Amino acid sequence: MSRSIPSVRALAVRKRGPGKVTLRLQVNGEEYAVLAEPRRTLLDVLRKDLGLTGAKKVCDRGHCGACTVLVDGIPIYSCLKLAIECEGKRIETIEGLSFPDGLHPLQKAFIEHDAFQCGFCTPGQIMSLKALFDRNPHPSADEIRSAVAGNLCRCGAYAKILRAAQAVSEAHAKG
Amino acid sequence: MPRIVRTKVEFEGEVRERMAVVEEDHITPWGSGTPLRIVGRSYPRTGGVEVVTGKATYTADVQLPGMLYCRIMRSPHPHAEIASIDYVKAESMSGVRAVLCHANAPGIRWFGDSLLFDRILRYEGEEVAAVAADDEEIADGALSLIRVRYRELPFVVEAEEAMKPGAVQIHPGGNIVGGPDGEVYRRGNVREGFAKADLVVEERYETPAAVHNCLEPHCCVAMWAGDELVLWDSTQHVYGIRNEVAATLGLPLNKVRVISEFIGGGFGCKQGVGKHEIIAALLAKMTGRPVKLALSRRAENLAGGVRHPTIQYLKAGVRRDGTLMALQLRSIANIGAYGMGGSEVGGPIRELYRCPNVLTEQIAIHTNLGPATAFRAPGYMEGMYGLESMMDQIARGLGIDPLQFRLLNYAEKDPMRGVSYSSKHLDKAYRTGASIIGWESRPGGQNAGARRRGFGMASQVWGGGGGPPAYAIVRLNADGTADVLTGTQDIGTGTKTVLSQIAAEELGFKVEDVRVTIGDSRAGPYAPVSAGSMTVPSMGPAVRAAARSAREQLLNLAADLLRVLATELSVKEGKIKSTARPREVAVGEITGRIGDFMIIGQGARGPNPSDAKVRTFGAQFAEVEVDVETGDVTVLRVAAVHDFGRVINPLTLGNQVEGGIVQGTGFALMEERIVDSPTGKALNANLEAYKVPTMLDVPSIESHPIDLPDEICNSIGAKGAGEPPIIPTAPAIANAVFDATGIRIRSLPITRDKLLEEIRRNAAF
Numbered sequence: 001m002s003r004s005i006p007s008v009r010a011l012a013v014r015k016r017g018p019g020k021v022t023l024r025l026q027v028n029g030e031e032y033a034v035l036a037e038p039r040r041t042l043l044d045v046l047r048k049d050l051g052l053t054g055a056k057k058v059c060d061r062g063h064c065g066a067c068t069v070l071v072d073g074i075p076i077y078s079c080l081k082l083a084i085e086c087e088g089k090r091i092e093t094i095e096g097l098s099f100p101d102g103l104h105p106l107q108k109a110f111i112e113h114d115a116f117q118c119g120f121c122t123p124g125q126i127m128s129l130k131a132l133f134d135r136n137p138h139p140s141a142d143e144i145r146s147a148v149a150g151n152l153c154r155c156g157a158y159a160k161i162l163r164a165a166q167a168v169s170e171a172h173a174k175g
Numbered sequence: 176m177p178r179i180v181r182t183k184v185e186f187e188g189e190v191r192e193r194m195a196v197v198e199e200d201h202i203t204p205w206g207s208g209t210p211l212r213i214v215g216r217s218y219p220r221t222g223g224v225e226v227v228t229g230k231a232t233y234t235a236d237v238q239l240p241g242m243l244y245c246r247i248m249r250s251p252h253p254h255a256e257i258a259s260i261d262y263v264k265a266e267s268m269s270g271v272r273a274v275l276c277h278a279n280a281p282g283i284r285w286f287g288d289s290l291l292f293d294r295i296l297r298y299e300g301e302e303v304a305a306v307a308a309d310d311e312e313i314a315d316g317a318l319s320l321i322r323v324r325y326r327e328l329p330f331v332v333e334a335e336e337a338m339k340p341g342a343v344q345i346h347p348g349g350n351i352v353g354g355p356d357g358e359v360y361r362r363g364n365v366r367e368g369f370a371k372a373d374l375v376v377e378e379r380y381e382t383p384a385a386v387h388n389c390l391e392p393h394c395c396v397a398m399w400a401g402d403e404l405v406l407w408d409s410t411q412h413v414y415g416i417r418n419e420v421a422a423t424l425g426l427p428l429n430k431v432r433v434i435s436e437f438i439g440g441g442f443g444c445k446q447g448v449g450k451h452e453i454i455a456a457l458l459a460k461m462t463g464r465p466v467k468l469a470l471s472r473r474a475e476n477l478a479g480g481v482r483h484p485t486i487q488y489l490k491a492g493v494r495r496d497g498t499l500m501a502l503q504l505r506s507i508a509n510i511g512a513y514g515m516g517g518s519e520v521g522g523p524i525r526e527l528y529r530c531p532n533v534l535t536e537q538i539a540i541h542t543n544l545g546p547a548t549a550f551r552a553p554g555y556m557e558g559m560y561g562l563e564s565m566m567d568q569i570a571r572g573l574g575i576d577p578l579q580f581r582l583l584n585y586a587e588k589d590p591m592r593g594v595s596y597s598s599k600h601l602d603k604a605y606r607t608g609a610s611i612i613g614w615e616s617r618p619g620g621q622n623a624g625a626r627r628r629g630f631g632m633a634s635q636v637w638g639g640g641g642g643p644p645a646y647a648i649v650r651l652n653a654d655g656t657a658d659v660l661t662g663t664q665d666i667g668t669g670t671k672t673v674l675s676q677i678a679a680e681e682l683g684f685k686v687e688d689v690r691v692t693i694g695d696s697r698a699g700p701y702a703p704v705s706a707g708s709m710t711v712p713s714m715g716p717a718v719r720a721a722a723r724s725a726r727e728q729l730l731n732l733a734a735d736l737l738r739v740l741a742t743e744l745s746v747k748e749g750k751i752k753s754t755a756r757p758r759e760v761a762v763g764e765i766t767g768r769i770g771d772f773m774i775i776g777q778g779a780r781g782p783n784p785s786d787a788k789v790r791t792f793g794a795q796f797a798e799v800e801v802d803v804e805t806g807d808v809t810v811l812r813v814a815a816v817h818d819f820g821r822v823i824n825p826l827t828l829g830n831q832v833e834g835g836i837v838q839g840t841g842f843a844l845m846e847e848r849i850v851d852s853p854t855g856k857a858l859n860a861n862l863e864a865y866k867v868p869t870m871l872d873v874p875s876i877e878s879h880p881i882d883l884p885d886e887i888c889n890s891i892g893a894k895g896a897g898e899p900p901i902i903p904t905a906p907a908i909a910n911a912v913f914d915a916t917g918i919r920i921r922s923l924p925i926t927r928d929k930l931l932e933e934i935r936r937n938a939a940f
């Protein structure tokens with residue numbers, strides 16, 4: 001998984017805090033103003049302040065991928081990113097994926113191929129794959145594997161995750 | 176009519192006789208000839224849309240107005256006494272609502288003589304204090320203001336050290352649980368058996384402390400509604416938690432409600448109540464606000480439970496012709512400070528092979544480590560590694576093919592009680608697995624070069640028969656849909672999906688017209704813990720019985736309304752058909768006529784067969800590649816053939832099998848919680864240094880379940896599938912590594928350093 005480096009733009013934002021400050025975030029195409037401490041991670045803001053609990057907190061330190069969301073199209077571990085760094089960027093979460101017109105092909109494939117058991121890693125897996133498919137609609141098995149190599153699935157649904165993603169890739173190849 | 180019967184119920188290798196109230200009239204089991212439309216077919220998971228859209232609400236996602244967050248301060252020492260604790264500053268911090276520690280907590284008994292918040296801390300990670308605050312950041316800040324003076328005590332973390340006379344005592348009763356030889360099982364006379372053997376082999380095996388590391392940590396939200404407690408909890412047993420929490424807090428059972436709809440993995444560590452549920456309930460009571468408590472990943476690794484490490488001294492005697500004469504095991508399980516006891520490490524030794532003389536001694540030892548808990552196939556997985564490694568070694572020593580050797584010692588009847596099995600197709604599993612992997616045509620012998628291929632195999636035996644008590648209710652709605660209500664849970668196994676198939680099959684409804692409600696102790700009747708591979712074989716028959724009762728009531732009603740005999744009627748795909756008349760009537764037409772008068776069917780799991788042993792069996796074959804320069808082991812292929820009786824849903828079952836093999840691969844090659852003996856502290860209590868398999872570590876898996884209904888075990892012919900697939904993976908891999916290299920690693924995980932060390936010492940390389 002590629003990790004994003006704090007962008008110059010975010011660092012240039014004038015210093016705010018301590019205490020709560022207003023953060024302006026664009027999530028799934030909607031604008032939000034959130035009152036949160038500058039030290040709060042993007043993951044915590046999404047989950048606690050915006051009630052978007054699709055991204056999961058598992059390790060809170062970049063070891064598992066369950067918190068994966070896209071920032072400007074790049075998959076990141078949102079537990080390692082401060083929300084304040086994401087002002088002015090495009091944040092996509094699992095909740096934005098299926099709205100407004102039904103399920104995303106990856107979501108459909110995950111259901112059809114049973115690509116999860118407990119489902120706790122699933123939003124992260126799908127977001128990592130979404131980033132891959134957005135830039136490469138027809139990835140190979142190895143490209144799929146490496147796209148989710150940073151997303152742990154303790155239930156071990158890997159074979160079915162791979163199959164689901166391959167099905168989407170093949171459907172794209174057929175056009 | 177309810178009646179009381181005695182029945183044997185097996186749970187994780189232990190057989191208990193229970194008195195059971197059963198309501199099930201005998202229901203003819205679905206046999207191999209029964210035409211089934213829904214059971215046996217792949218259906219995507221119920222709840223799948225919620226999961227893939229991120230809308231599924233796990234306990235970790237529950238947020239309530241005014242909810243406080245709890246954080247726990249944990250012991251930095253493996254053994255210490257709290258000399259003093261000062262929490263005044265923490266308590267007075269803005270946003271902090273309550274602090275709990277031994278100085279102010281109620282004296283709730285926890286384990287033996289120890290308390291919920293004890294002055295004596297017996298492992299690194301034990302609870303010292305808890306803070307409830309408006310937010311996690313505040314709670315963390317408050318923890319840093321609590322001043323504790325510890326008096327450090329001598330400690331012991333190695334089981335064999337803790338067994339020595341004069342070792343540090345963790346509890347007043349001593350470190351050895353039970354007698355000095357632990358739990359003893361004996362049949363025949365091993366001494367005579369070894370005397371008659373031509374070859375006697377003795378080895379020592381070790382298995383590691385493996386951490387469940389469910390992605391959703393242990394987590395709960397406690398909320399008081401008047402004098403009633405509502406507990407959202409990530410648990411494998413809502414009823415068990417209800418009972419234990421009520422008993423601990425002195426509440427009537429009907430004033431505790433436990434909810435657990437989506438669970439982010441359990442694998443055994445969420446079976447029983449933990450301190451966190453009680454702490455959250457106490458803090459919620461103190462503050463009058465809901466309290467959420469989720470274990471941090473570090474706490475999960477230190478205090479959330481672990482597969483106990485084992486040391487196994489195994490001795491086997493065989494005759495030259497391959498006949499097993501005697502097996503003897505002394506196993507030592509390190510169960511930490513608060514483990515309940517050891518698991519059935521001797522299980523495979525006792526029951527896999529026809530061997531006349533067997534002695535197993537299972538010893539469990541307390542040490543200054545976090546509590547051991549059940550972990551997917553506890554005991555059997557560890558014991559199978561030792562046993563099947565040794566069988567491989569012996570077969571090769573005698574010049575007999577390892578598969579042939581197993582068939583030579585095949586147990587047609589249960590070697591422990593001499594009774595028949597309700598069904599056993601292990602021989603078929605061996606043959607099928609062998610043909611998938613190409614066992615007969617495998618190259619054999621170690622090849623030269625840096626990358627060496629090898630093949631190995633191992634067997635599986637486990638319970639999975641389930642049993643009573645287990646109840647379900649099926650309600651029919653006016654529009655012809657059905658609600659199934661039961662207090663079971665779905666920890667990722669697909670319970671909900673499978674139960675909806677069983678209900679739809681028996682009702683004659685479409686699957687989409689059946690909704691299953693589980694995971695709420697107030698919504699459905701009692702259901703057993705989702706563990707021991709017992710959910711499907713316990714709940715399936717209960718749901719079938721409830722659905723049958725509802726269907727019979729429906730047909731009686733329809734017969735009255737249509738003026739025909741009920742015996743002429745049947746239901747299929749939501750339509751009532753009569754043998755006498757051509758016209759079909761939709762179920763909703765009948766139920767609609769009675770409006771809100773409800774048809775309610777009740778069902779209970781019947782007793783287990785008294786004269787047959789119910790077991791699941793299987794075999795796995797692995798092909799590996801070992802790089803003898805780097806010590807890397809790559810598992811290329813695993814063929815898995817298990818016998819779980821009838822397969823209800825091939826899709827979800829396949830997932831269970833693959834998941835078991837992935838976890839088994841982790842156990843074989845990478846998983847181990849490492850504790851530094853000199854300091855008594857864990858070195859890898861996180862998901863980076865504690866290695867779990869990733870997408871890049873998984874082999875290609877071919878799973879071919881036997882899929883023959885067991886017509887004796889219960890009315891649906893299915894057994895549990897959760898645990899069996901994890902059991903044979905590690906020994907199959909270990910045997911394949913030997914086949915590739917001639918090196919036998921007798922201590923899991925088979926890491927690079929262990930392999931390279933052996934390679935260096937071995938002149939053949």
Ligand code: FES
Pocket residue numbers: 056057058059060061062063064065066067068077078079080
């Ligand atoms: S929670 Fe962010 S990587 Fe694990």
Ligand code: FES
Pocket residue numbers: 115116117118119120121122152153154155156157390439440667
């Ligand atoms: S489905 Fe359970 S962790 Fe991936």
